[in-house]
Amino acid sequence: MKTALVFIEAKDNEIKKGSLECLSALTGSGWALQTCGLKETLSVVEQLKKWNVQKHYSSDHSSLDSFNPETHLQFIDQAFQDSAADLFLASSNTHCRDIFPRLAVRHDAAYMNDVTEITFKDGVTVKRPLYAGKCSAQVTFSDDSKKILLLRPNQVMVLDAKGAGAGDTVSIALNDVPGKSKTVSVQEGESEKLDLTEASIIVSGGRGLKEAENFKLLEDLAAPLGATVGASRAVVDLGWVPHSQQVGQTGKTVAPVLYIAAGISGAIQHLAGMSGSKTIVAINKDDKAPIFQKATYGIVGDLFEVVPLLTEKLQSLK
């Protein structure tokens, strides 16, 4: 039987959604399941048992306390070796993207991120978007190398876990911690919001907002939705919002469950970055704006009227 190893991330004693998606993708695969994660995952071992996890590798080594690509790589490397897994699966977020490519070198493994579909039938078949979603392709593995796959958030439905795995916890000893780099500081951002690439709802604004201060309208709309605020390239270039909020081919490629675009006309590079969203709402005063070609629901109107009304309506539902 083949074995898969899943990198688990946890916060406040809960398994993060991205990790639950990885566990769900493997459910029904017929593969044996092992997991690994930093010390905060020790509080979710009982939950992991329900996913039929046989072994959970962890470490409380102090070099892992704050994120450092060098030491975190050493941890996942040791877990991959100890588990002897054929496949290593993790969520496609900034930290995972920062360590798993180097792991692929160490294990001469096939590496792919932003995976949107995995099927386990006659081997492993994987799909992913290319050109920021202008097309997609199947990933064909040409040899039997180990595989390291990062799953794009919001693509796989989280299933109910009802199993009863052993969930034995195995402690990993980290020796000879490398020291070519060190983490100087981690400054917490103001926002508790999820990153655009992980958010299940995004509210995005463009030049139609007329000035930077008007992004407040979108933050107000995002609040009752629990959404993350995004932006078009035009307004990032104008300096209204930081680049970390840019959606599009030269920003972030996103695929939330709901994407609301207000005052965004829809340049091709923006459309490429968000057209994978499940439901798209476009609010724009120009009925010929290209954004309407990708939208599920369209409102032709003045966003300065529509957005506050929508915020009010959503607040009343709470």
Add this chain to the structure above:
Amino acid sequence: MRIFVCVKQVPDTETRIKILADQLGIDPQGVKWVINPYDEFAIEEAVKYKEAHPEAQVTAITVGPKARVNNALLTAMAMGVDDSILVDTDVALDSLTTAKALAQAIQKEGDFSLIFAGKLAIDGNLSAVPLMLAELLGVPHSSVVNQLEYAGQSLKATREVEGGNKETFELQLPALITASKGLNKPRFASLPGIMKAKKKPVKNITLDELGLNESNIKIKFTHYEPPAEKPPCKMIEGDPKAQVDELVRLLQEEAKVL
């Protein structure tokens, strides 16, 4: 002091992607090829470094079909890069094979202090090659960097991650940095720069000379498909109040996303 900048040529963001009939790739006809936008920040950073440290030699390096990718190197040299290395191949390589080609070409040149690359290439969106390169060369890396401070044999790199968190790392040189938007403001190639670039040396190497070939490739893309057709947009009519009420009803009852 030797500095390398990794450059990739990608279809311009305005490009409409057409898929070949055999679904094994995109139709190159009509594609406008440009330097990957994030690589421009990497080039600018290397050139800026050279301006502050005139003894530094900055070399651009790329992998791809010579007839096409040579242009990207010319642009990099027109921006101020000293010389270039071109690993010539028509084969579509995977990330690991590309990284191996870059690593071996760089190792042939001897010691280096810094390698710059873009945080990701906007065609495949992989952000893997630079990190694999760092691993193959045994140097530390910092990725998605938007602020750099140099201090002799080390540097401080700052970046933004999820939720607006800022992380700062201190790296010993030699090191590899992947550049994000905001690190600097890439210059345009000047006319004298373009004239000079034509006289700057480009070293051509084939994949064979690096001991690599198609059998190293672990991953191929097949079955290319356009995005699934979307049903036409449902336009919601009425006054703003009625539009909003109907939108919320549709989101709740039809799309079931609220």
